[in-house]
Amino acid sequence: xxxxxxxxxxxxxxxxxxxxxxxxxxxxxxxxxxxxxxxxxxxxxxxxxxxxxxxxxxxxxxxxxxxxxxxxxxxxxxxxxxxxxxxxxxxxxxxxxxxxxxxxxxxxxxxxxxxxxxxxxxxxxxxxxxxxxxxxxxxxxxxxxxxxxxxxxxxxxxxx
Amino acid sequence: xxxxxxxxxxxxxxxxxxxxxxxxxxxxxxxxxxxxxxxxxxxxxxxxxxxxxxxxxxxxxxxxxxxxxxxxxxxxxxxxxxxxxxxxxxxxxxxxxxxxxxxxxxxxxxxxxxxxxxxxxxxxxxxxxxxxxxxxxxxxxxxxxxxxxxxxxxxxxxxxxxxxxxxxxxxxxxxxxxxxxxxxxxxxxxxxxxxxxxxxxxxxxxxxxxxxxxxxxxxxxxxxxxxxxxxxxxxxxxxxxxxxxxxxxxxxxxxxxxxxxxxxxxxxxxxxxxxxxxxxxxxxxxxxxxxxxxxxxxxxxxxxxxxxxxxxxxxxxxxxxxxxxxxxxxxxxxxxxxxxxxxxxxxxxxxxxxxxxxxxxxxxxxxxxxxxxxxxxxxxxxxxxxxxxxxxxxxxxxxxxxxxxxxxxxxxxxxxxxxxxxxxxxxxxxxxxxxxxxxxxxxxxxxxxxxxxxxxxxxxxxxxxxxxxxxxxxxxxxxxxxxxxxxxxxxxxxxxxxxxxxxxxxxxxxxxxxxxxxxxxxx
Numbered sequence: 001x002x003x004x005x006x007x008x009x010x011x012x013x014x015x016x017x018x019x020x021x022x023x024x025x026x027x028x029x030x031x032x033x034x035x036x037x038x039x040x041x042x043x044x045x046x047x048x049x050x051x052x053x054x055x056x057x058x059x060x061x062x063x064x065x066x067x068x069x070x071x072x073x074x075x076x077x078x079x080x081x082x083x084x085x086x087x088x089x090x091x092x093x094x095x096x097x098x099x100x101x102x103x104x105x106x107x108x109x110x111x112x113x114x115x116x117x118x119x120x121x122x123x124x125x126x127x128x129x130x131x132x133x134x135x136x137x138x139x140x141x142x143x144x145x146x147x148x149x150x151x152x153x154x155x156x157x158x159x160x
Numbered sequence: 161x162x163x164x165x166x167x168x169x170x171x172x173x174x175x176x177x178x179x180x181x182x183x184x185x186x187x188x189x190x191x192x193x194x195x196x197x198x199x200x201x202x203x204x205x206x207x208x209x210x211x212x213x214x215x216x217x218x219x220x221x222x223x224x225x226x227x228x229x230x231x232x233x234x235x236x237x238x239x240x241x242x243x244x245x246x247x248x249x250x251x252x253x254x255x256x257x258x259x260x261x262x263x264x265x266x267x268x269x270x271x272x273x274x275x276x277x278x279x280x281x282x283x284x285x286x287x288x289x290x291x292x293x294x295x296x297x298x299x300x301x302x303x304x305x306x307x308x309x310x311x312x313x314x315x316x317x318x319x320x321x322x323x324x325x326x327x328x329x330x331x332x333x334x335x336x337x338x339x340x341x342x343x344x345x346x347x348x349x350x351x352x353x354x355x356x357x358x359x360x361x362x363x364x365x366x367x368x369x370x371x372x373x374x375x376x377x378x379x380x381x382x383x384x385x386x387x388x389x390x391x392x393x394x395x396x397x398x399x400x401x402x403x404x405x406x407x408x409x410x411x412x413x414x415x416x417x418x419x420x421x422x423x424x425x426x427x428x429x430x431x432x433x434x435x436x437x438x439x440x441x442x443x444x445x446x447x448x449x450x451x452x453x454x455x456x457x458x459x460x461x462x463x464x465x466x467x468x469x470x471x472x473x474x475x476x477x478x479x480x481x482x483x484x485x486x487x488x489x490x491x492x493x494x495x496x497x498x499x500x501x502x503x504x505x506x507x508x509x510x511x512x513x514x515x516x517x518x519x520x521x522x523x524x525x526x527x528x529x530x531x532x533x534x535x536x537x538x539x540x541x542x543x544x545x546x547x548x549x550x551x552x553x554x555x556x557x558x559x560x561x562x563x564x565x566x567x568x569x570x571x572x573x574x575x576x577x578x579x580x581x582x583x584x585x586x587x588x589x590x591x592x593x594x595x596x597x598x599x600x601x602x603x604x605x606x607x608x609x610x611x612x613x614x615x616x617x618x619x620x621x622x623x624x625x626x627x628x629x630x631x632x633x634x635x636x637x638x639x640x641x642x643x644x645x646x647x648x649x650x651x652x653x654x655x656x657x658x659x660x661x662x663x664x665x666x667x668x669x670x671x672x673x674x675x676x677x678x679x680x681x682x683x
Contacts, residue, residue, distance in 0.1 A: 043629040045636050053636065121635040140632045 034058045040081050044073045045120035046142030048097070053120065061086070072097040073141065100156040101139040102146065106131050108153035115145035115154060190432050192562040193420040194597050196519075198392055200356045202485040203478040208360050210489050211502045213260045217285040217493030218530035219245060220272050224320045225327045226252030231267055231283055238263045240294035242469055245283050248315075254328040255318045258294075259471040259491035262287040272532065273515040273524045282530070285493070302375055302464050307337075310379040310464075317463035318470045318533075323347060323358075323424070323453035324516065326534040329460070333379060335445065342448040344385040345433055346373050346457055348400075349417060349424030351390060352517035355537040357474040358454050360487040362389065362396035365458055366403035370412060372457030375464050377411060380450060385412050386433050387454075392419040421519065422595040426451045428564050440591050455536075470533060477503045481510030481540030490531050496538055497527040509542030519596040548605035559598035559608060565591050569598040569608050576615035581622055584615055592616070 037058035044054070049070040051057040060066035061082065068082040069091040076093055083090035104115070104124075111129040123139045126132025134145075146154050222228040227250030233239060239258040246256040262285045269279040302310055315330035346369070350358040362369060373385050387404075389397050397416060404412050417423055417432050427438040429451060436447040444451050455473065462468045471492055477499060478485040484504040496513070500506060514521040515529070517537055531538075559569035567588050575583040589612060598608045 041629070042625070043632040043636065045632065054633070120639065121632050122639050123635075138631070138635060140628075 030062055034062045036085060037061050037082065040074075040078055040085065041071060042073045042078065042140070044140035044142045046073060046140065046144060048072050048095075048142075067091060067094075069094050073099070097141075099159040100141040100143075101136050101159060102134050102141065102143070102154050103157045104132055104134055105153040105155070106133060108151050110151055112150060114148040114150065118144050118148055120144060189435070190420060190423055190428055190564060191566045192564045192597060193422060193428075194562055194600060195419065196351075196353050196421045198419070199354045199478070200359065200392070203354070203356045203476050203487055204359060204395075206486055208364055208474055208487045208489050209502075211491070211494055211499055213287050213289055213291055213491065214494045214498045215287060216265075216495075217259050217262070217287060217491060218270050218495060219256055219259070219283045219285065219493040220270070220280050220530065220532055221246045221256060221283065222280055223256065223326060223492070223533045224254040225325065226250065226254070226331075228281070229253055229256050233264050233283065235264055235266060239285065240292050242467075242471060243294040248328075252328060252331055254320050254330075255316065255469075256283070257318050257469040257471050258285060259493050260285070260287045261290055261292040271524075271526055271529050273522055273529045273535070278525075303378060307379050307381060310375070311337075313464065314379065314460060316469070317460070319456060319459050319463060320470070320533050321453055322455035322459060322473060322533065322536070323426075324520070324534055324536055325426075326532075329452070329456055333376075333450070335443070336380065336450045339445040340448055341380055341382055341445060341450050342384060343434060343450070344373060344376055344380065344382050345429060345444075345449055345451045346385060346387040346454050347424060347426070347429055347451050348387060348389040348393070348396065348454040349429060350393075351419065351421045351424040352519050352537075353421075354478045354539055355476050355517045356478070357476045357487050357536050359393045359396050360476075361458060361474050362393070362454055363399045366396075366399040367406070368458045368461040369454045370400070370403050370407055370409075370457075371465065372459070372461035373412065373452075374407075374409065375460050376450075376452060376457065382450070383411055386415050387412060388415045388417055388429060388433055390419045390423070391416050422564055422593065422597070425564065425593050425595065427593070440588060473531070473533065473535070475499070475531060475535050476537040476539075478537065479514075479540040480542045481507050481512070483507045492533060493530050495528055495530050496524075499531060499538060500527060500540070506540060510540045511543035512541050514539040514541070519600075520594060550606055551604040553604055553606060556603060558601040558603065562597040562601050564595060564597065565593055567592060569612075572615075573606065573608055573611055576611045579615075579618065581619050584619065589615060589619070 034055070038055050041054040041058060047053065049057045049066065051060055051066070057066060057071065061068055068086065068088055069079050071078055072093065072095050075096070079093060080090050082088070109131045111126060111131060113126065113128055116124040116126050116132055120142060121138055121140055123135045124132055124145060125135060141156065141159075143156060146156065221231060227248070229246035230249040231246045233245050239245065240261045241258060243258045244255055245258050248255055264283060265286045266284045267281060268284065270282040270284065271278055272280045272282070305313070311330050311333055314333065315328070319329045320326040321329060321332065348358055348362050350356070370387070373387065377383070377385055387400055389400065397414065400414055404414060415433060422428055423432055426444055430436060430438050430444045430447060430449045434447070434449060436449070438444050439446055459470045463470065472489055473492065474487055474489050476487050482500065482503065483506065486503055488499060488503060490499050513524050513527055515524055515535055515538065516522055518539065521537065521539060553570055553573060555570060557570065560567070563569055565588070572584060572587050572589055572592070575587060576589075592612050594609050594613060596609045599606075602608060
C-alpha cells in the first residue's frame with residue numbers, strides 16, 4: 001500500500017518536474033505565434049484594421065494591443081480561427097465588407113501613377129501619362145487605390 | 161435526388177443475398193456496396209436505335225474535365241460533320257467537333273446539365289440535314305505509328321472518358337505513361353440502376369470495343385487487358401467471348417464480377433480485379449493499372465480506324481416517365497427533348513428529369529439541355545410519395561458498413577455539420593466517391609452525400625482562399641523588399657553627393673568656375 005502510494009507520488013512528481021521544465025525551457029516563441037496569426041489573415045494588406053499591413057496587425061494581436069475582430073476582409077471565419085488559435089473569445093466582426101476588386105475606368109484615367117504606387121500587391125500596371133489597369137486576378141480588394149485617384153476613376157466591383 | 165433514391169428500394173438485407181452463378185475469377189474483395197435492383201430489362205429489350213439528325217445542335221465548349229475549349233469557328237460559318245469547332249486551351253482539355261453539317265448560328269450561353277451553374281457557352285449549329293462528312297487524312301495503320309503519335313491522334317479525336325467522369329482520354333494516357341502500367345482494365349461493369357448503354361454497346365459492338373482495347377494496348381505498350389463485365393449481363397458476356405474467340409488475341413482476358421454497386425467505380429474495379437488498393441488521393445496508375453470505359457474504347461476505334469471523332473454516343477432513355485425505354489445512339493448536341501420525342505415521348509407521370517443514373521446523376525429542370533459526351537442516361541421518373549423525414553443520426557453504423565471506400569460517413573457527417581475542415585480531412589472526406597450508398601441505407605434518411613458534396617466544395621474554397629492569400633503575401637513582400645532596396649539606393653546616392661561636396665576644396669571650386677567660363681565662351 002505504502003509502496004504503491006510512494007511510487008505514484010514519485011511518478012507524479014517526476015512528470016510534474018518534466019512538464020514545468022519543458023514549459024520553461026521551450027517557451028512558445030512570440031515570433032512563431034505572430035507568424036501563425038499572420039498565416040490566418042487574408043493578406044489583403046488593406047490596413048482597414050488600423051495597422052499598416054497584415055503582419056503588423058498580427059504582431060499587435062499577439063501582444064494584446066489589438067482585438068481579433070478588426071479584419072473585415074477575413075470575415076467571421078477568420079475571427080473564429082483566431083479565437084481558436086489564441087484561446088480568446090470570438091467577437092463579432094467590427095465591420096463587414098463584401099469581397100470586391102478595383103476597376104479603373106480606362107477612359108477617364110490620366111496616367112498619374114498615384115494608384116500604382118499605393119497598391120500593396122503590385123496589382124496595378126501603367127506608366128506615366130499612359131492608361132493604367134488593374135490585374136484582376138491579383139487584386140485583393142483593399143481599396144487603398146480609390147482615395148488617391150485625382151479623377152475618381154477607380155471603383156470597387158463586388159465579386160459576388 | 162431524395163425523391164429518386166426512394167424509387168431504388170434497397171438496404172442492407174438485400175446485400176446479403178448473393179446470387180452469383182457464373183464462375184468468377186480470382187477477385188479481390190470490395191468493402192461494402194449494395195445489391196440494387198437493376199431496372200435494366202425494359203431498356204435492353206430492343207436494339208440500339210439511331211436518333212435522326214435534329215434541326216439544331218447545341219454543343220457546349222466544356223464537355224470535359226479541364227479548361228473550356230476555344231471556338232475556332234465564327235457565327236455564320238458553314239461546317240461539315242466531324243469538323244473541328246473548338247480546340248483545347250490550357251494544359252487539360254479536349255476538342256469539340258461538329259456532329260453534323262450545317263451552319264453556326266450562334267455561340268451563346270445555353271442551359272446545360274452541370275454540377276455548378278446552369279448555363280454555359282455553346283456553339284449552336286443549324287443542321288442542313290445533308291450530313292456531309294469532313295474529309296480527314298488518308299488511312300494509315302495505327303500499328304506503324306509511334307505511341308506518342310498515336311496519343312496525339314487520340315487527343316485530336318475529342319475523346320473523353322465516357323463512363324461519366326469525362327476526363328480527356330489522351331491526357332489520362334499521357335499521365336499513366338509516367339508510371340509502369342501492367343494491366344489495361346476495360347470497364348464494362350455499369351453497376352448503376354437503369355443505365356444499360358454500355359451493356360447494349362458490348363452486345364452489339366463487341367468487336368469494336370476489343371479493337372479499341374488493342375489500340376490502347378499499342379499506345380501504352382501494355383501486354384495485358386482485362387475486360388470486366390458484371391454478372392447480370394450474360395448477353396454482353398457471350399458477345400464479348402465470341403468476339404474474343406474470333407480475334408484470338410491472348411492478351412485479352414474476359415472477367416466477370418458480381419453485381420454489386422459501386423463495383424464500376426474506377427478504384428473499386430482495380431481492387432476487385434487485381435486485389436490492389438489504389439492509395440488515397442492516388443490514381444490507378446500508382447498500382448500499375450489503367451482503367452478505360454468500354455464506350456471510350458469503342459470511340460477510340462471509331463476515331464483511329466473509322467476516322468470519326470467523338471460526335472455521337474449511346475445513351476439510355478429509361479424510367480417510369482418514359483413511354484418506351486430504350487437505348488439510342490444520338491449525336492452530341494441533340495437536345496434531350498428531341499431524343500425523348502424520338503423514343504416515343506413521355507409517359508403519364510413524367511415528373512423528374514435526371515441526367516445520369518439515380519445514384520450519381522443530376523436533376524435538371526428543362527429538357528432543352530443538350531446530350532453531351534458525359535450523358536450516359538436520360539432518366540425520367542414519377543414523383544414518389546414522401547417516404548421519410550430527415551431524423552437525427554442514431555449512430556447505427558450502417559453507412560460505414562456499406563461505404564465502398566471504408567470511410568465513416570456518420571463521423572464525416574458530424575464534422576461536415578460543424579464545418580471542421582481539419583477533422584474532415586483527417587477522416588478522409590477527399591476519398592469519398594459520392595456513390596450514395598450511405599444515403600440509401602440511412603434509417604434516419606439523412607442526405608449524407610449532399611452534405612459531403614457541400615463540405616468538399618467548402619474545403620476547396622478554403623484552399624483557394626489560402627492560395628490567394630499566399631500569393632498576395634509573396635507579392636506584398638516582394639514589393640516591400642523592392643521599395644527597401646530603392647530607398648537604400650537613394651540614400652547611398654545622396655551620401656555620395658554629400659561626400660563629394662565635403663571633399664571639394666578651393667582648387668576644385670576654381671576648376672569648376674573655369675569650366676563654366678569655357679562653356680559660356682563655347683556657346
